[in-house]
Amino acid sequence: xASVLERNRVTVxxxxxxxxxxxxxxxxxxxxxxxxxxxDFEVDHRVVLFDHVGSGNSDLxxxxxxxxxxxxxxxxxxxxICRELELTDVVFVGHSVSSMIGALAYxxxxxxFGALVMIGPSPRYIxxxxxxxxxxxxxxxxxxxxxxxNHLGWSxxxxxxxxxxxxxxxxxxxxxxxFCRTDPDIARQFARVTFLSDNRADxxxxxxxTLILQCSEDVIAPDVVGAYVHEQIPGSVLTHLAxxxxxxxxxxxxxTTSAIRAFxxx
Numbered sequence: 001x002a003s004v005l006e007r008n009r010v011t012v013x014x015x016x017x018x019x020x021x022x023x024x025x026x027x028x029x030x031x032x033x034x035x036x037x038x039x040d041f042e043v044d045h046r047v048v049l050f051d052h053v054g055s056g057n058s059d060l061x062x063x064x065x066x067x068x069x070x071x072x073x074x075x076x077x078x079x080x081i082c083r084e085l086e087l088t089d090v091v092f093v094g095h096s097v098s099s100m101i102g103a104l105a106y107x108x109x110x111x112x113f114g115a116l117v118m119i120g121p122s123p124r125y126i127x128x129x130x131x132x133x134x135x136x137x138x139x140x141x142x143x144x145x146x147x148x149x150n151h152l153g154w155s156x157x158x159x160x161x162x163x164x165x166x167x168x169x170x171x172x173x174x175x176x177x178x179f180c181r182t183d184p185d186i187a188r189q190f191a192r193v194t195f196l197s198d199n200r201a202d203x204x205x206x207x208x209x210t211l212i213l214q215c216s217e218d219v220i221a222p223d224v225v226g227a228y229v230h231e232q233i234p235g236s237v238l239t240h241l242a243x244x245x246x247x248x249x250x251x252x253x254x255x256t257t258s259a260i261r262a263f264x265x266x
Contacts, residue, residue: 004080007062008050012085014042019114020087022048024078026096026120026247027194028155028179028187030056033095036253040261045091050081052098054186063186071097071197075104082112089114091264095249096120096220099229100199107205116210117260120221120246121229123199131200134222140195147191155179164217164245171251203232210236211263213256217244237263 004010011031021041023034031049038047051058052074067073078101082090090113094102099121106113125133126140135143147154159179160172179187210233214226223240230238239259243252 002059002062004077004084007053007059008077008081009057009059010048010050010081010085012046012048013038014045014047016046018045019089019091020048020082020085021045021091021093022050022078022082022087024050024092024094024098024101025052025055026098027190028055028159028175028182029095030058030178032056033178033247033249037249037257037260040257046087048081048085048087048090050077052101052190053077054190055182060183060186063183065189068189068193070193071101071199072104072108074098074101075108078102078105079109079112082109088112091115091117093117093260094119094121096122096246097194097197100197100202103199103202103206106208107202110208113208115264116206116208117213117263118210118229119213119248119256120215120218120226121212122221122225123203123229123232124197125195125220126198128198131228132222132224134220134225135195143195144188144191147188151184151187152180162220162246163251164215164219164247165251168251171245171247174250175247200232203229204234206233206236209263211260212236212238213248213259214238214240215243215245215248216241218246220246237266239263 054063092102099118159176
């Protein structure tokens with residue numbers, strides 16, 4: 001059986017003695033999504049990049065629907081990578097659904113992590129009573145049905161909406177291509193696990209310095225969700241980015257990098 005480093009195509013760069021910083025990608029993406037952000041940290045950090053099993057160039061044969069039937073399966077991989085590399089005081093930077101994967105990894109092994117950075121986090125996408133997640137249950141059912149029936153069509157339609165920045169169509173195109181490269185069966189299951197998840201109860205237990213980066217005009221994780229996450233995580237810092245859309249690691253890497261650095265030096 002392949003090691004966790006092989007399964008997740010882990011790459012390690014930067015300063016071996018530097019504080020570890022681990023970047024985790026969102027749904028339908030891979031570690032390439034960090035190529036404009038991660039290099040900036042290589043000068044003084046040990047930078048760890050990986051693909052979630054089922055994504056990018058991970059070992060697809062290692063994908064097990066039961067293991068990855070909840071976000072906890074992905075969180076266990078994060079913990080295993082940290083242990084395999086003998087990392088401690090890790091700064092975990094999670095984009096989108098990986099924000100909650102990072103939260104679960106911290107709760108599983110708090111001794112490994114020194115800080116969390118959540119970019120466009122959402123603990124629950126579906127509205128529930130007073131809680132606003134940004135989507136009705138019917139919205140999510142339609143989204144998942146559409147993905148089931150036509151993976152490529154869904155990707156072509158949804159990726160530019162998620163990316164935002166319509167005046168820069170090349171960004172939407174990159175996300176579309178990334179979605180289309182994902183195995184359709186795995187994409188369907190990961191979408192279900194993502195959009196039906198509810199991690200609200202996990203947030204108050206995050207007793208670790210946490211930065212929440214909230215983009216403008218983010219259709220996946222609107223302002224009200226970022227405010228909720230900030231309210232629920234004790235002592236967290238909420239930073240509003242001028243960047244629009246859901247992927248500032250691609251659309252506004254300098255602003256994203258500056259915000260993370262300001263938090264870590266603060």
